[in-house]
Amino acid sequence: MELIDRIVRKVSESGLRRHLERLVGPRDPYIGYAGMEAAAETIAQAFKELGLQFTEDRFRCEGRWYRNLIALHPGSSHPEQVLVVAHYDTVPNCPGADDNASGVAGVLEIAGALIDQQFQADLVFIAFALEEYGNPGSAYYTEQAKARGTPILGVFDLEMIGYTGSTQTLPAGIQAPAVGDFIGVVGNQRSDGLVALFKQAAALVVPTLPVQTLVVEDNGMNMPLVRQSDHAAFWDAGYPAVMITDTAFLRNPHYHLPSDTLDTLNLHFLRQVTAATAASVASLAEFA
Template identity: 35%
Template sequence: MENSKERLYHDVERLTGIEPARNYLNLEALEEAVRYIKGELEKLDCEVQEQPFKVDNKTYKNMVALFKGKSSAERIVVGAHYDVCGDQPGADDNASGVAGLLETARLLHQHKPPLQYDIELVAYCLEEPPFFASEDMGSAVHARKLHEQKVKVRAMICYEMIGYFSDEPHSQKFPDPELARHYPHTGNFIVVVGKTGQEAYTQQVRDLMRQHTDIDVQSVNLPASFGLVGLSDHRNYWKYDINAIMINDSSFLRNPHYHQPSDTIDTLDFDKMAAVVAGVYGALIRL
């Protein structure tokens, strides 16, 4: 029986092996990623469907899986984007996040915890430029559809870059000196990132994760206007007053391979990735 670490590795290996790169220009590569994600989800006890949407007369797809809870009155969304920026394999950004998403689905299937709420897992397209921060982001499409359907979303968790860690001293960089005073300077922790006003939810996720993993889990809340806090798909749920946070290894503040051809599978730490997913799963079923 494979363990989480092996399954995560297989997911990242499969996604980063797609050629040409799975960016918005390469529709066949994106479709191959969708087929893989869909195939993995269809092995599990959940409802699976594609969510197609059109941008510039081209069809892109989100991939959605729904695990039903005791009450369908509320839903928790977990998401990650599968597209990449430019011509690069995107191991950390964001095959690692998609692997985390798929592994979360497998753990829900495997352990069949009693769920209080529906859990919807979504693999998004078009997170990266030139669509970032636009209404064409796959997560913007998804969030808008939920709002139109009057689905009550209890919370949202975004997996965004969860695979790069370093035990080297001073491997963690900071955008300003004030933050540097409050966080470790060795880049071997994971961060729960939320905007100002979400402190209670951000800290709840952090504390629940800490109970279910041995990796160091930190949290930070910053104003939405502080660019780094909204650098992924969770941003599109804020406009609907949904508590939405990002699980992140701090991206370019730690990983020198960000948006580079060197963002390859051999730079990732799969033991720590598995620990991150264990923490998120433990938090998710208790939110």
């Protein structure tokens, strides 16, 4: 518990804000291409400054090259890996503060909070390209992982984690509060242990953060909404993965609009979600 406390204390609003200030802005592969490349450089730099083993994994899509950014904190004994991922691209004409600079800021802040500890499992931090375009970035990554037989214990996919609002829409058949102040955790049946782990960790380290969980059948094939991020590529490859989300357009009126800006985010909420994720990762990877 003392180690977890130490990790959670390192996750700060000021750290998250610093990441966000560097990331928010156009980052789409069309009119925002230069911004997307600049964001990739910013993220690569941040990973390297933390002293992580950094690799750029390039893949081709519709005649152009894109890059997933991968940073490794090697474990002490297990061959297994625990992944924390988020996409860094946006749609055109959208600065993408919530979608998904918030998720990338979370990944960077978690990396910073965990690198001083030694874990049994490898920690792998990834910023994926092109989630907004059918996630070819994470699909490429999971193909490689599967081909190599990489044992992945669990994946935490941060997909929009910075917005709260007074109203909350819900898909038919889903029970949850009508106030948009909770963090949603979505898993498939293979990932129900990860969902429970997050809920437990959150209750321990940020007890005032409301958490709503959902475990879907058949990899969410009957509910396309729950497949809309990079975690779906991991589900399809047979790996346990959860999407951690403020529920995107079910709550955030700025979704995919020019108004998805930093000043609309709730940094207190973002810090709580990031802290709960850091604690979940630490407990899954096990202290060495």
